Amino acid sequence: MKFETNLQKLKEAVTLAEHIAGIHITLPVLSCILIEVKKNIAMLRATNLDVGMEILLSVKTHEEGVVAIPAKTLSSFLSQIPDQNHVVQLELISGNIQIISAKTRGVIKTMPIEDFPSIPSIPDAEQFTLSSELFVKGLKSVCYSASISSVKPELSSVYVYKDAGNVTFVATDSFRLAEKKIKINIPSQFNDILIPSKNVSEIIRTLEYIASDVQVASNKNLISFKSGDIYIVSRVIDGVFPDYRQIIPKNFSTEAIVLKQDFLNALKVSNIFSDKFNQVHITVDPKGKVFEIQTKNVDVGENKTLVDAALTGERVEINFNYKYIADSFQSVDSDSVSLQFTGLNRPMVVRPISGEQSFMYLVMPMNR
Amino acid sequence: MNPHSKMWQTALIEIETAVSQANFSTWFKETRILKEEEGVIFLGVPNSFTQEWLYKKFHNSILRILRQMNDGVRALEYVVVKDEEKRGGESKKNGFVAPTLSMPLQDFYINKEDNLNPRYTFDNFVVGPFNELAHAASQTVIKNPGHTYNPLFIYGDTGRGKTHLMQAVGNQIKKLYPDKKLFYMTSERFGSELFIAIQENKVQQFKDRYRKYDVVIMDDIQFFANKEKFQEELFHFFNTFKDSGRQLIFSSDKHPNIITGLEDRLRGRFSAGMVVDIPEPDLESRMVIVRAKCATHNITLPEDVIEHLASSIEDNIREIEGIINVISCQTQLKNKQLSLNEIKNILKNNTKPKKTLSVKEVVKIVSDFYNIDEESINNKTRRKEVVRPRQVVMYILREDFGMSFPSIGEKLGGRDHTTVIHSYEKVKEEIKTDTLLSQEIGQVRSML
Numbered sequence: 001m002k003f004e005t006n007l008q009k010l011k012e013a014v015t016l017a018e019h020i021a022g023i024h025i026t027l028p029v030l031s032c033i034l035i036e037v038k039k040n041i042a043m044l045r046a047t048n049l050d051v052g053m054e055i056l057l058s059v060k061t062h063e064e065g066v067v068a069i070p071a072k073t074l075s076s077f078l079s080q081i082p083d084q085n086h087v088v089q090l091e092l093i094s095g096n097i098q099i100i101s102a103k104t105r106g107v108i109k110t111m112p113i114e115d116f117p118s119i120p121s122i123p124d125a126e127q128f129t130l131s132s133e134l135f136v137k138g139l140k141s142v143c144y145s146a147s148i149s150s151v152k153p154e155l156s157s158v159y160v161y162k163d164a165g166n167v168t169f170v171a172t173d174s175f176r177l178a179e180k181k182i183k184i185n186i187p188s189q190f191n192d193i194l195i196p197s198k199n200v201s202e203i204i205r206t207l208e209y210i211a212s213d214v215q216v217a218s219n220k221n222l223i224s225f226k227s228g229d230i231y232i233v234s235r236v237i238d239g240v241f242p243d244y245r246q247i248i249p250k251n252f253s254t255e256a257i258v259l260k261q262d263f264l265n266a267l268k269v270s271n272i273f274s275d276k277f278n279q280v281h282i283t284v285d286p287k288g289k290v291f292e293i294q295t296k297n298v299d300v301g302e303n304k305t306l307v308d309a310a311l312t313g314e315r316v317e318i319n320f321n322y323k324y325i326a327d328s329f330q331s332v333d334s335d336s337v338s339l340q341f342t343g344l345n346r347p348m349v350v351r352p353i354s355g356e357q358s359f360m361y362l363v364m365p366m367n368r
Numbered sequence: 369m370n371p372h373s374k375m376w377q378t379a380l381i382e383i384e385t386a387v388s389q390a391n392f393s394t395w396f397k398e399t400r401i402l403k404e405e406e407g408v409i410f411l412g413v414p415n416s417f418t419q420e421w422l423y424k425k426f427h428n429s430i431l432r433i434l435r436q437m438n439d440g441v442r443a444l445e446y447v448v449v450k451d452e453e454k455r456g457g458e459s460k461k462n463g464f465v466a467p468t469l470s471m472p473l474q475d476f477y478i479n480k481e482d483n484l485n486p487r488y489t490f491d492n493f494v495v496g497p498f499n500e501l502a503h504a505a506s507q508t509v510i511k512n513p514g515h516t517y518n519p520l521f522i523y524g525d526t527g528r529g530k531t532h533l534m535q536a537v538g539n540q541i542k543k544l545y546p547d548k549k550l551f552y553m554t555s556e557r558f559g560s561e562l563f564i565a566i567q568e569n570k571v572q573q574f575k576d577r578y579r580k581y582d583v584v585i586m587d588d589i590q591f592f593a594n595k596e597k598f599q600e601e602l603f604h605f606f607n608t609f610k611d612s613g614r615q616l617i618f619s620s621d622k623h624p625n626i627i628t629g630l631e632d633r634l635r636g637r638f639s640a641g642m643v644v645d646i647p648e649p650d651l652e653s654r655m656v657i658v659r660a661k662c663a664t665h666n667i668t669l670p671e672d673v674i675e676h677l678a679s680s681i682e683d684n685i686r687e688i689e690g691i692i693n694v695i696s697c698q699t700q701l702k703n704k705q706l707s708l709n710e711i712k713n714i715l716k717n718n719t720k721p722k723k724t725l726s727v728k729e730v731v732k733i734v735s736d737f738y739n740i741d742e743e744s745i746n747n748k749t750r751r752k753e754v755v756r757p758r759q760v761v762m763y764i765l766r767e768d769f770g771m772s773f774p775s776i777g778e779k780l781g782g783r784d785h786t787t788v789i790h791s792y793e794k795v796k797e798e799i800k801t802d803t804l805l806s807q808e809i810g811q812v813r814s815m816l
Binding site for chain 1: 388389390391393394415416417418419420421424448450468469470471564701
């Protein structure tokens with residue numbers, strides 16, 4: 001096998017694919033990127049048996065062939081090559097791949113290609129087009145709330161479903177929950193799906209790279225995104241997301257409207273003194289016009305910060321995990337946020353005040 | 369070990385020698401034979417990658433090995449199965465998040481494929497004298513779906529457990545006959561999907577979609593009243609289904625013959641199978657239901673409270689459920705058992721408010737019911753046909769509206785309160801023995 005191609009293009013493709021290739025205990029070849037050169041196209045392929053990816057690259061072919069190159073080595077090597085005349089040549093010589101650019105030459109050992117699996121496709125599903133930018137926005141707005149533990153696969157996923165002209169993205173680890181609605185036109189036959197959160201980051205990375213409309217297909221087991229030269233497919237969870245709508249409080253007893261940045265700064269200060277559980281104590285007293293954040297750590301010290309806020313309702317004193325509140329602000333794009341409280345053991349609701357009202361976040365309070 | 373897994377174990381031993389260790393542990397470790405149907409072996413695989421790779425690389429070898437063991441094997445299909453074993457118990461090691469309360473997320477409330485709620489089963493279905501006929505009919509349907517009672521038509525007022533019963537039938541059929549495809553829907557869903565299908569000119573797809581099921585359960589059929597196009601579609605749907613021996617189960621709040629705005633041909637078809645009624649649950653059944661609901665919430669209530677609950681909510685099991693939810697919530701909050709008084713308060717706040725009726729209206733309803741002159745209730749006459757209704761009025765005013773004895777006396781022609789007490793006690797006693805009287809009072813109450 002021997003071909004020449006644009007160094008920058010190859011670099012980008014290898015970087016994308018490298019994130020997916022990984023160490024696999026039983027199948028070592030999965031740590032490789034498979035490059036298959038046919039006619040004037042090189043197809044890069046990587047998978048960890050949970051996500052799979054194929055990238056097409058136009059090349060100048062001298063000799064067709066297939067090779068499996070360890071992804072880490074290839075990617076590190078390519079990223080360090082000085083980018084001078086933009087062209088790189090790859091040639092397979094007796095089981096090693098030789099990479100030649102203007103001033104650098106490298107030889108990387110390859111692996112047997114026989115065991116490299118194929119990437120599944122979804123042939124029978126109906127495809128539809130959607131904007132990758134919007135889809136990424138939806139995923140990014142909620143994916144940090146998904147559970148890290150894999151005990152409940154439904155909770156370690158992002159739930160995507162269609163309702164009334166919107167596509168809704170939800171994720172929860174049962175301590176907090178993020179929901180984002182985005183207006184995306186998708187056909188009515190789109191079934192709700194659960195995308196494993198560890199695959200979500202790969203999907204986001206790929207869709208951000210694509211940054212245009214993508215062809216989406218899904219069935220019971222898989223969802224795939226395709227745009228021109230790039231194809232990514234992920235396993236989906238065969239399960240049912242919990243009926244989260246019933247825990248969203250319908251009304252509230254106390255509301256505080258604060259400037260997002262003020263509140264975030266106060267939380268950051270208080271975090272210096274928070275205990276190992278990240279506990280912050282929030283006091284909302286509409287009568288006394290006080291919104292106060294308080295933390296205390298017996299080993300470090302303590303602090304109290306007042307935040308300017310518009311307050312209504314009853315007085316409430318409640319504890320939260322600092323991290324859970326702060327997390328949500330990355331998805332709030334308005335300057336001020338509303339914090340609604342319903343009672344001591346009920347979740348606090350965070351919503352943006354102006355702009356798009358499409359985001360909602362619930363945080364459960366702490367026990368003590 | 370069943371013959372399938374034995375067969376697969378033997379096959380795996382042979383496969384292991386033929387492929388590399390890496391390949392074997394990656395692709396074959398988590399596979400198993402799900403079932404065999406007319407020579408086709410269905411192989412369960414953990415994910416689509418495995419499915420694709422086995423098909424591409426090992427299909428012929430696996431098939432050959434299986435054929436050596438069993439000549440009857442014609443083909444091999446791969447099915448991606450959910451990995452149930454990996455769901456271990458709750459991990460307790462997430463110490464750093466532990467102090468945050470977790471959300472009361474309710475698990476997996478409906479299955480996407482058949483739309484059934486797995487929580488509705490016969491295990492938590494209370495059978496009492498009031499619903500034993502409906503229960504027996506459903507059991508017959510389960511034994512022989514599509515043949516004995518087709519369609520099964522269950523009717524009864526809201527909150528009597530129709531949906532629970534129907535879904536339990538669905539879940540049970542699913543359990544007993546995993547091959548049968550079934551689907552649960554509300555008639556409203558059928559209607560709106562049909563509506564969309566008509567708009568998008570896709571009626572044929574709509575029909576095909578539902579016709580692939582072996583059992584269709586349709587809830588709240590009364591919403592089809594006066595909707596001719598829906599009824600027509602349902603009629604055709606019905607015929608296709610029944611002719612091919614597939615089971616249909618319907619529910620409604622009324623007997624098909626008295627649903628107004630229903631075409632006669634549908635009416636006849638509904639009645640052709642088995643029509644069963646779920647009437648109002650009797651007191652004993654209601655007490656059993658209260659106990660069962662308490663058990664699911666892990667709360668125990670004293671007998672007098674249970675009896676009070678069961679006697680205060682008469683016709684609606686869903687309401688009982690709602691009240692138990694409130695009680696369970698408050699018990700947790702206060703961290704102690706609630707007293708009878710507290711529970712009475714909850715009842716007052718949570719049951720549907722009684723209509724406020726004036727004494728005059730009560731008198732009018734009772735006298736209409738007994739077909740006597742309204743005035744005679746207030747008169748001093750002691751004619752037998754008037755005395756009974758008058759006592760009933762007093763009893764109802766006292767029992768249902770909690771009026772004081774003197775004011776009842778005053779409103780009903782200025783009688784002494786002892787007269788009222790006497791009448792009240794008398795009716796109260798007689799209800800226990802006289803079923804006619806208690807039925808009469810029941811009917812009057814339903815008219816209030």
